[in-house]
Amino acid sequence: MAEGREVRWVEVQEDQAGQRIDNFLRSRLKGAPKSLIYRVVRKGEVRVNKKRVKADYRLSPGDLVRIPPLRLAPEEAVQEVSDNLRNLLAGSVLLESPDWLVINKPSGLAVHGGSGVKIGLIEALRQVREDLGFLELVHRLDRDTSGCLLLAKSRSALLSLNESLKKHRMEKRYLALVSGRWPARREFVGARLDRFDAGNGERRVRVDAAGKMARTRFAVQETLADMTLVEAEPITGRTHQIRVHAAHAGCPLLGDDKYGSRAGLRQARKLGLSRLFLHASSLTFPEPSSGRPVSIKAPLDESLKTALSRARQSL
Known part of the structure; x- marks a missing residue:
């Protein structure tokens, strides 16, 4: 190529x-x-x-x-976006302005390629949106997490949005279905997180006194049979923060094959859930040109809706 x-x-x-x-x-x-x-x-x-x-x-x-001119070997080239992915991304845009766009990222799609991933969301979008001369991620979501993802369409917008993120002017909220009853009066989890090599080149995160401080606000949305639907708001932005903090509180996320429990994995199978139940449900940020707040919500995908409905029926 x-x-x-x-x-x-x-x-x-x-x-x-x-x-x-x-x-x-x-x-x-x-x-x-x-x-x-x-x-x-x-x-x-x-x-x-x-x-x-x-x-x-x-x-x-x-x-x-x-x-310079480049000739890419087949093993180096980024994969061409498929028609299915092209259509999925085109239908996933939640809101767009001249300076930014917010997409409802599908679960299972990495935000960028690398480490064996031939194509990520940013590479796919650059192929789909050939009309854009500039497109960069403002923040990231885990591969298995779905929901609101913000991208900048100009350099000036990227700098402005990065500044908002750095100064905590951007509010990100997630919905998570966790195993067990969320502890009473446990509205905040503050625990230091440290990244480590879990073997086979896989990087994970654990609670460790030598790590960096991380804080997450949790609010119970709905109490179900041996499960709780919670809203999580990360105050800091560490890797896998919500997942590790939920597990640290004794209520790991359903469908979490990295930090989950056996009970949580069994519950996920019972609900027919084959993915992590973590969804970036809303995003609020200052509009780069005017400073006015923009608030966007992302609906749950069908797999999460179905799992939640089954969890409610088990009451």
Whole structure:
């Protein structure tokens, strides 16, 4: 698969200023994995103003970028988006403005490719939305988590939304079905989390005094038979935070094959649930251009609706 046969020279525009060169290249070398982009930058095949740069170099207006021709081996190329995925993503957009879009991310789809994942949501969307010259993730969701995911359609919007995220002006709420009765008066879970190697290259998270502090607010929405529907609001943004904190509180999420319990997995099977019951149900953030709050809700998919309905019937 050939990405291009001739060297291209691209001038950096005002709205692209401050962007890292590796991210700039990823949006222009569609199909090229991150590893290949880092390699051509390291080898000096990419130049800025005829000089070598590092992958973390930040562009300035007027910079002239040399983009080399790339020939991708089949094992390196990002997978072409299928018609089914194309249609799924097209129907999953919840709301869109000139600067951003919010999508109801399907469960089972990684937000980006890599580590054996040939295509992620961001790569697929860049193929589907060829009209967009810029598209970047503002935040991430676990592969098995569904719901509200925010993407920026301009560099200035990305910087503004990242600032809102950093200053806790963005509110993300999740619905989770957990095993057991949620402990009374346990509205907050604060526990330090540490990432570790679980073997076979898999990275997991555990509660550890040496880890980084993480806080999650939980609110009971509905008490069911040996299960509880809770709303979770992460105050901090650690990897797998809601899942690990729920398990730490004695109520692991249903369908969680990493941090769940045997009882929770049995309950999930009984409900016909074959995925993690964790859904980013709502997102509120300041509109980049005006600062006015934008609030968006994402409906549950059919598998979660069915599992919840069966859980209610078991009362």
